[in-house]
Amino acid sequence: MNGEESQWLTVLIAVLGGAIRVGTPFLFVSLGECLTEKSGRINLGLEGNLIMGAMAGYGVAWITGSAWLGVLAAGATGVVLGFVHALLCQQPRVNDIAVGIALMILGTGLAFFIGKPLIQPTAPHLPALHLGAWSDNPALRAALEINALFIVGVLLAPAMAWFFRSSRWGLAIRTVGESDDAARAMGLNVNLVRMLATMAGGFLAGVGGAFLSLYYPGGWSEGLSSGQGLMAVALVIFARWDPMRCLYASLLFGGAGALGPSLQAVGVTSGYYLFNAAPYVLTLILMIAASSTKVRSGMPGSLAAR
Amino acid sequence: MSTLALEAINVSKRFGDLQALDKVSLQLRQGSIHALLGENGAGKSTLVKCIVGFYVPDDGEVLLGERQQAIANPRDAHDLGIGMVYQHFTLIPNMTVLENLVLARPHLPAVIDWRKEREAIGARMQKMPFQLPLDVSVNQLAAGEKQKLEIVKQLLLNVKVLILDEPTSVLTPNEADEVLGRIRDMTRDSGLSVLIITHKFREVMTYADDVTVLRRGKHAGSARVADTNIKFLAELMVGSEFTSTALARESVAEQTLKLEIDTLKVADDSGKAAVKGLSLQVRGGEVVGIAGVSGNGQRELVEALAGQRPQFYGEIRIMGEAYAGQRADLLRHGFHCLPEEPLRNAAVGRMSVAENLAFRRFDRQPFSFGGWLRRGAMRAAATQAIADFNVRPPVPGIPIGNLSGGNVQRAILARELSERPNVLVVANPCFGLDFGAVSEIHARIMAARNAGTAVLLVSEDLDEILELADRILVMSGGRLVYETTPTEADPVIIGRHMAGHGEETHAH
Ligand SMILES: Nc1ncnc2c1ncn2[C@@H]1O[C@H](COP(=O)(O)OP(=O)(O)OP(=O)(O)O)[C@@H](O)[C@H]1O
Ligand SMILES: [Mg+2]
Numbered sequence: 001m002n003g004e005e006s007q008w009l010t011v012l013i014a015v016l017g018g019a020i021r022v023g024t025p026f027l028f029v030s031l032g033e034c035l036t037e038k039s040g041r042i043n044l045g046l047e048g049n050l051i052m053g054a055m056a057g058y059g060v061a062w063i064t065g066s067a068w069l070g071v072l073a074a075g076a077t078g079v080v081l082g083f084v085h086a087l088l089c090q091q092p093r094v095n096d097i098a099v100g101i102a103l104m105i106l107g108t109g110l111a112f113f114i115g116k117p118l119i120q121p122t123a124p125h126l127p128a129l130h131l132g133a134w135s136d137n138p139a140l141r142a143a144l145e146i147n148a149l150f151i152v153g154v155l156l157a158p159a160m161a162w163f164f165r166s167s168r169w170g171l172a173i174r175t176v177g178e179s180d181d182a183a184r185a186m187g188l189n190v191n192l193v194r195m196l197a198t199m200a201g202g203f204l205a206g207v208g209g210a211f212l213s214l215y216y217p218g219g220w221s222e223g224l225s226s227g228q229g230l231m232a233v234a235l236v237i238f239a240r241w242d243p244m245r246c247l248y249a250s251l252l253f254g255g256a257g258a259l260g261p262s263l264q265a266v267g268v269t270s271g272y273y274l275f276n277a278a279p280y281v282l283t284l285i286l287m288i289a290a291s292s293t294k295v296r297s298g299m300p301g302s303l304a305a306r
Numbered sequence: 307m308s309t310l311a312l313e314a315i316n317v318s319k320r321f322g323d324l325q326a327l328d329k330v331s332l333q334l335r336q337g338s339i340h341a342l343l344g345e346n347g348a349g350k351s352t353l354v355k356c357i358v359g360f361y362v363p364d365d366g367e368v369l370l371g372e373r374q375q376a377i378a379n380p381r382d383a384h385d386l387g388i389g390m391v392y393q394h395f396t397l398i399p400n401m402t403v404l405e406n407l408v409l410a411r412p413h414l415p416a417v418i419d420w421r422k423e424r425e426a427i428g429a430r431m432q433k434m435p436f437q438l439p440l441d442v443s444v445n446q447l448a449a450g451e452k453q454k455l456e457i458v459k460q461l462l463l464n465v466k467v468l469i470l471d472e473p474t475s476v477l478t479p480n481e482a483d484e485v486l487g488r489i490r491d492m493t494r495d496s497g498l499s500v501l502i503i504t505h506k507f508r509e510v511m512t513y514a515d516d517v518t519v520l521r522r523g524k525h526a527g528s529a530r531v532a533d534t535n536i537k538f539l540a541e542l543m544v545g546s547e548f549t550s551t552a553l554a555r556e557s558v559a560e561q562t563l564k565l566e567i568d569t570l571k572v573a574d575d576s577g578k579a580a581v582k583g584l585s586l587q588v589r590g591g592e593v594v595g596i597a598g599v600s601g602n603g604q605r606e607l608v609e610a611l612a613g614q615r616p617q618f619y620g621e622i623r624i625m626g627e628a629y630a631g632q633r634a635d636l637l638r639h640g641f642h643c644l645p646e647e648p649l650r651n652a653a654v655g656r657m658s659v660a661e662n663l664a665f666r667r668f669d670r671q672p673f674s675f676g677g678w679l680r681r682g683a684m685r686a687a688a689t690q691a692i693a694d695f696n697v698r699p700p701v702p703g704i705p706i707g708n709l710s711g712g713n714v715q716r717a718i719l720a721r722e723l724s725e726r727p728n729v730l731v732v733a734n735p736c737f738g739l740d741f742g743a744v745s746e747i748h749a750r751i752m753a754a755r756n757a758g759t760a761v762l763l764v765s766e767d768l769d770e771i772l773e774l775a776d777r778i779l780v781m782s783g784g785r786l787v788y789e790t791t792p793t794e795a796d797p798v799i800i801g802r803h804m805a806g807h808g809e810e811t812h813a814h
Contacts, residue, residue, distance in 0.1 A: 165420075166417055166418045166419075166420065167416060168414040168415065168416050168417070168418065169416075171405070171408075171409055171414070171418070174398075174401070175409060178399070178400055178401070179396070179398060181392070181394065181396055182398050184360065184380070185360065185380055185390075185392060185396045186380065186381070186410065186412075187379045187381030187384070187412065298400070300400075301398070301399060301400060
């Protein structure tokens with residue numbers, strides 16, 4: 001194997017590992033957003049959920065000494081923020097996008113405020129599975145060090161697809177998301193279904209936040225999230241509201257996010273900032289592509305109606 | 307006297323300032339078809355929505371099989387064996403027929419076994435009056451099929467009382483006969499009781515056993531169909547003797563060529579060709595009628611003309627100038643349009659009637675001055691237009707989406723006919739309108755024609771075209787396949803061309 005080739009292999013492996021590591025929060029936030037949007041509401045506040053989740057997860061893990069309790073606490077903050085979002089949105093003449101932006105700012109600010117004392121201490125990390133133990137390539141071993149939450153997320157995507165397709169609750173959510181009137185004619189309580197979907201979506205986004213602080217990049221700081229919560233919204237559109245496609249798209253976004261650091265690791269520094277911008281460029285490209293009408297197939301009816 | 311399947315007693319319902327229903331009673335006999343008649347906005351939909359618990363009535367009660375029943379929401383109604391097909395489709399377009407049918411069941415299991423469901427529903431579908439493909443997504447069904455699906459959806463629930471809110475508005479007369487015929491068979495065979503809202507006297511006289519008439523939220527009268535006649539019912543509806551407003555066709559001297567369409571090609575939403583090289587010309591003082599079954603490219607044609615589908619091939623010219631459907635084009639050429647489903651295509655449901663009426667000119671004098679909107683002027687103009695076109699309720703400030711279907715139609719027509727149009731395109735202008743409104747709108751279209759407007763009328767109602775058009779074109783498969791005049795027109799030949807079997811007539 002000559003040096004040049006192995007270098008590119010290293011980049012490839014690093015991008016793969018990054019796709020998984022960087023992609024996991026995307027996965028949770030996008031599944032959460034997918035769930036909420038399927039019910040006909042957009043929650044732009046998930047960026048706030050993510051950061052609150054990261055802070056609360058880190059704090060609780062530090063206090064209790066259990067990373068998994070931290071994950072649960074992160075989810076719980078998401079549920080609370082989701083509840084507030086839903087409660088505000090069901091008031092007359094209230095716009096869900098505006099509420100989402102307000103909650104994003106609130107969640108972020110609150111997390112920075114409460115989280116001040118958490119910058120120093122170290123909390124326990126989430127466990128990882130060493131799936132690369134068979135290999136003697138250290139890069140591959142590092143890449144295949146896979147976090148348990150990623151596995152949960154990977155299982156969650158098909159489970160959610162099944163839930164939408166074959167469970168009563170999933171069908172109720174889709175019906176509400178397609179048409180208020182149809183849902184009401186079926187006797188469904190539209191606001192209640194939306195509230196539950198938003199709370200469950202908030203839970204998932206919170207868990208995504210716990211991954212940030214309890215695994216990768218790990219620790220609590222104000223620069224922890226770089227807009228993953230917002231990019232996940234674009235990702236759901238790209239995935240056409242399909243949980244399985246959310247999984248693939250998260251890996252794609254994760255890989256794009258890992259491109260810059262991986263290249264730097266092998267000494268390619270010239271376009272560093274450019275490569276680091278890859279996820280944002282990808283978001284823009286996807287949004288432009290999604291504005292064509294054909295991609296909109298699969299969009300929940302009540303989102304399309306406005 | 308036979309037993310009652312359902313009885314509504316003194317039902318009242320108020321929306322804000324408007325008493326939509328005022329102590330209305332109605333008796334539906336077991337195994338009969340009961341028609342509910344009334345002008346647009348009379349409260350028909352509101353009454354049936356109160357019966358099934360979609361609205362909670364302010365007062366009154368509903369008796370089912372002579373027992374008083376509390377129906378708090380549509381699910382309670384389901385449980386009591388009452389099924390309703392709403393005026394606006396409640397199917398879910400992005401789901402398949404099978405999914406829609408399963409979803410309609412009030413008590414779904416927590417987990418749905420799709421294989422079992424499709425077998426069970428497939429088997430029961432065989433015995434239904436209409437057969438439908440289970441795996442097709444609903445947005446691919448034509449309007450007639452959707453209506454059949456709505457009815458099948460209720461029948462599969464074993465309803466004992468079926469309520470149909472204007473099921474035939476979107477159907478061709480043949481489809482309506484098929485649907486109503488099958489439903490009448492079911493009332494005779496299996497004791498189904500049906501309450502049906504319609505604007506078509508023909509359907510009442512042919513299929514209904516009893517009839518109730520509402521007028522402005524009040525009960526105006528009830529009768530056995532056998533003991534009544536159309537004239538009596540019409541007078542009950544409007545509350546006085548009905549005087550037809552039909553206008554005579556005048557000969558128009560100046561017949562300049564106003565609208566030209568030259569080998570127009572338009573794609574539908576999925577990118578497939580819907581209009582395939584269509585050419586036609588409309589002169590001032592002429593109504594050109596395009597007949598055809600829906601889904602043959604009419605919608606795309608009208609949307610291209612209205613500027614809602616900016617990408618097309620071929621050319622549209624007005625007064626010899628190229629026309630691209632931009633707002634400036636519309637204003638300069640005096641192009642006006644009443645598309646089908648105006649609430650969706652020509653109005654913003656959550657904005658007020660006054661704002662909707664000002665859409666064409668909101669940014670010019672007198673509606674706007676120095677960059678500021680002048681709401682007072684808008685309101686004044688709207689109040690005038692509402693009075694001229696008899697929009698009810700006559701309140702410019704309410705959201706247009708709260709008006710009854712017929713009144714939305716009138717409001718948009720008021721906007722489009724407010725200035726004298728040069729070119730007027732109307733698509734199915736009378737869907738769901740009561741007979742008074744139909745004759746009034748026909749008169750207005752005729753008046754525009756007599757004043758020199760070039761009118762293109764796209765309609766699925768052949769009678770309407772025969773009444774109004776100077777020239778009749780038949781559209782099928784995205785093309786114009788036949789041309790005739792009202793005097794020479796033969797409905798049988800036109801019908802054959804509409805169905806796409808035109809060649810057979812030339813064969814012999
Ligand atoms: N949700 C609502 N809010 C306010 N007003 C309403 C609402 N629904 C109906 N109305 C008003 O109540 C009146 C009766 O409406 P309804 O829909 O029952 O009429 P309809 O007889 O079914 O007419 P159409 O033949 O046009 O369907 C109308 O004036 C309408 O504007
Ligand atoms: Mg109605």
